[in-house]
Amino acid sequence: MSAFWLLLLVLGIALVSYVLGRGRALSSAGGDIRNLHSLPVYYGANAALFVLIPSLILLMLWMVAQPLVVGARVQASIPAEAVSEGSTIGLVMSDVRRVADGLDLAVAQGVIEPSYATTSDTNLTEVRERLGDVGVALGSDISVTVLTAAQLLRETNASWYFWRTVLVVALALAGLGYAYSMTQKDFRARNTVERVILYLLIGAASIAILTTVGILFSLIFNTVEFFRIYPASEFFFSLTWSPSFGGGSELGILPLLWGTFYISLIALLVAVPIGLLSAIYLSEYASPAVRSIAKPLLEVLAGIPTIVYGLFALLTVGPFLVSFFGQNGHFGVNWMAGGTAVMTAGLVMGIMLIPFVSSLSDDIINAVPQAMRDGSLGLGATKSETIKQVVLPAALPGIVGAILLAASRAIGETMIVVLGAGAAARLSMNPFDAMTTVTAKIVSQLTGDSDFASPEALVAFALGMTLFVITLGLNVFALYIVRKYREQYE
Template identity: 70%
Template structure:
């Protein structure tokens, strides 16, 4: 049974449990809800949650674990002779999955029966052509080992799905019956439901924490693998970035870090003054009608996809800068892709980040401080300069640092606006690149994750993660350290 139908059945059972649990509690109390320990709805929610939560939890774990178990089992059964010298076991397993999915599609479309798919032999049938008829394109012919592994893959998956359906429905039914049997007038349903909700909240928080931990660990392990193949000293202090999948690569990160910080600096020089001035105007000077229109329009910039900003940099800002600073190919700017192009467009993208955060922080300054300043005879501009901005400064600095971490992690604007050259240069009209852009380029195509040229992407990601994490922690430290002085 498909997982979608399984979820719908469990949800329907849960809804029925809510109604029956509520009715049973009222019947046990003689129809008088005042005789119940808890409100009637709590008894219904108790039955509904007991039917829903354990079953959906089991379903989620099963959906994650089953593909891993099946794939590891099939991969272990593949003979070494089925793996070409130019390939790897993981690449062969990707062919196995495609063939298995193709057979499932052919059966669902009626192109072959279940028995045909299970007994198909590559010696007598052109498997590639048969699957192409149902829209499954394979890059090479399917040999006997791959076809047999795909058939075993389908068989194990089918058995696993059947067991999952039985287990999930059984758990849901047991939870339903158990909760309904406990329902009476003296049952503390409210306490149990609130404890269950608290457990769900803790589980949700744990998922977020464990996901972050998993990301960090994956970066750490692959980074350590990279440093087994390439010197850490050459990586962190090398001044040349010249990867070569044929060998002899120079993977110094300094040119990439320089490009990242240079572009981010120009972006902040654009975004901080404009964003801060607009925040001061909207919070202190703008009439209510103007603010109600201008603030949403300003924040529309935050919803524009970064690829659109990248196209704007490539097609509009870059050529415009060439017209201004170039002179028939002999000016200081030779091409539209440059640090200045990416920095200006990225600065425009960051304006709503700085503006919105700064506006909220300025509005959080107590009105009593404004009134006290006006009472002493200060003008509005003096109050803004000498009272409001100093009071809001820690939060504004935090907003700027958060915007900086956003700029450091940007990719598409850099790829389209700044070029791909890794160099150490002070000229803002030169083409440069950043850490994120090179992570994309190193993992694009058929990357061999046993090579330093592919694993370097994880080292770059770990470096970027540490930098942005440091900026975010520093920003939060500043905000929390000084905020309580004005509350």
């Protein structure tokens, strides 16, 4: 049975368990809900949880373990001489999986008998002909060893699927029986259910924290390995970025950091005024009807994929800027040689950040107590004076936090930079020059067939670690400011 249908079966057993648990609780109380320790829904939920939690944990562990164990068994069955020169056991296993999928398809369509898909029959020629009838080509390079391994893979997986179904269903039924036996009117079902929910919430929070820790450690280990083979002083203080997979690389991060901060600065210069003014209008001047339409339309910008922004920068904004600041442009200057430049990426990234600044600032401005506005207006101040002298100063810490969060989002952007800013690592003050950023170089350094143990590949982790520390610092600082603001005005 597939995992999907097995999951539906477990959910069905849990539903039955819910009904039985609820009914048994009411029956033990003589039908009077007042005699129960907890509400009937808690007794049903407790019975359902005893079915769901153990069986789903077993199902998840089984789905993780089965590919590893079955793959290891099949791989061990392949003799060493079956791996030809220039090939690897991984490539052979890929062929084995492909042939096994072909056998599954052929058996499902009834083109070949199930016996041909088992290790009892390894007639390669006949199996190849029959698979060809359903459009599954084995290829002339498939050997009897690969076919036998594919048949073993199918047989082993089928056995594991059978026992997975049996054990998961048995565990679900055992949970149903145990929950039913313990359900009676004095059982503290509410306490049990709430405790389980608490553990689930703790587990969800732990997964988020452990994911962050896992990412951090994966970066740390590879960064340490990089600094073992490349001097940290040159990485942090060199002014040249010139990787060469043939040797003699110069991997200074400063040109990349300069490009990253320069593009982010232009983006913030675009996003902060427009976003902040939009937030002031929506929160202080716009009517409810206008706000209900304008705010969702503004936030649509946040849902556009960044690759779309990158294409917009490459195909629209870049040529538009060249038409003004290029050699043959309207201004007759030669500041911009091509469409990819810091200004191109910065402008488009600023447009992308507008909803971040606007939405966060709007929420923060609306959090300022209305009594402060009323007091200012009562003293004779105009609406604009109230906004400038009361509302904005009160909301300023939160607005600064929103700007810092937008800055960390800009620093981590990739696709807009790749398509709109170019690939040149240089230190220049000209915003119409092509430059690149840390994120763009992380992509380029890990793309291709380079040796993963080389400094040119490992430098991507050092770049990622540096970027992680910078964005983490900005986020922590922004959260600190926002928290301080909330403590002051709530």
